Amino acid sequence: MLETLEPRGRFGRPYLYEPECESTQLLIGANPEEGTVAVCDFQSAGRGRLGRTWEAPAGTAIHCSVALAPPAGRAPQELTLVGALAAADAVEVATDLFVQVKWPNDVMLNRRKVAGVLGELRGGTVVLGIGINVNQTREQLPPDARRPAGSLRTLTGTEHDRAQVLSTLLWRLEHHYDEWREGGLAALYPDIGARDFLRGRRVTVDGVSGTVIGIDRAGRLELDTGGERRLVESGEISYS
Ligand code: BTN
Numbered sequence: 001m002l003e004t005l006e007p008r009g010r011f012g013r014p015y016l017y018e019p020e021c022e023s024t025q026l027l028i029g030a031n032p033e034e035g036t037v038a039v040c041d042f043q044s045a046g047r048g049r050l051g052r053t054w055e056a057p058a059g060t061a062i063h064c065s066v067a068l069a070p071p072a073g074r075a076p077q078e079l080t081l082v083g084a085l086a087a088a089d090a091v092e093v094a095t096d097l098f099v100q101v102k103w104p105n106d107v108m109l110n111r112r113k114v115a116g117v118l119g120e121l122r123g124g125t126v127v128l129g130i131g132i133n134v135n136q137t138r139e140q141l142p143p144d145a146r147r148p149a150g151s152l153r154t155l156t157g158t159e160h161d162r163a164q165v166l167s168t169l170l171w172r173l174e175h176h177y178d179e180w181r182e183g184g185l186a187a188l189y190p191d192i193g194a195r196d197f198l199r200g201r202r203v204t205v206d207g208v209s210g211t212v213i214g215i216d217r218a219g220r221l222e223l224d225t226g227g228e229r230r231l232v233e234s235g236e237i238s239y240s
Pocket of ligand 1: 065
């Protein structure tokens with residue numbers, strides 16, 4: 001049950017819950033203060049990255065949006081990686097399994113995407129939307145994913161307490177966000193490197209192919225394109 005939350009820190013004050021909404025990215029409101037969290041059990045128009053939709057049957061997943069007010073002069077797009085790292089921590093605590101981050105915003109468990117992060121900039125505020133597939137059965141996961149998605153349930157064989165996963169998510173997000181405020185992505189570099197799903201893989205991004213060296217301290221994907229080093233700011237990745 002996600003109706004109420006006992007915030008462990010600053011995030012979740014205030015906590016906005018509705019059983020159903022179009023998208024928690026809208027439920028959070030036009031001008032939310034930092035730490036505001038919006039959650040619902042069913043989204044009728046959930047938003048994914050690159051204009052895609054994000055769907056899950058009522059009561060099976062976590063849909064949450066968090067308002068962040070990063071310091072001026074910082075790169076707000078880096079916050080999707082911060083959110084992915086927090087979601088990876090929360091999934092790892094729940095499952096006791098090693099969880100990875102796939103640049104720029106996916107969370108992977110056993111090569112399946114179990115969570116995604118969407119950052120939307122509104123004035124100086126970033127609304128960070130995080131979706132985690134928790135208790136969907138295989139049949140309830142999106143059939144049209146280019147690569148089959150997973151949920152904590154399909155990958156561990158048991159159901160998980162969404163409230164606990166949400167509480168850990170917000171706690172870890174606050175922790176990593178504070179690290180990022182202090183020291184930028186460089187402060188999270190060891191954590192991101194340890195969870196880097198793409199490192200060493202052969203990928204193609206926007207027509208450029210290469211082997212992934214890693215994620216650099218500015219959150220860019222570093223590619224070796226055959227002796228030449230290329231830095232990718234954003235894009236759609238395909239990998240083998
Ligand atoms: C992606 O991987 O494409 C990002 C998915 C982000 C989904 C979350 S669910 C909570 C928040 N509300 C939305 O409408 N989208 C984000």
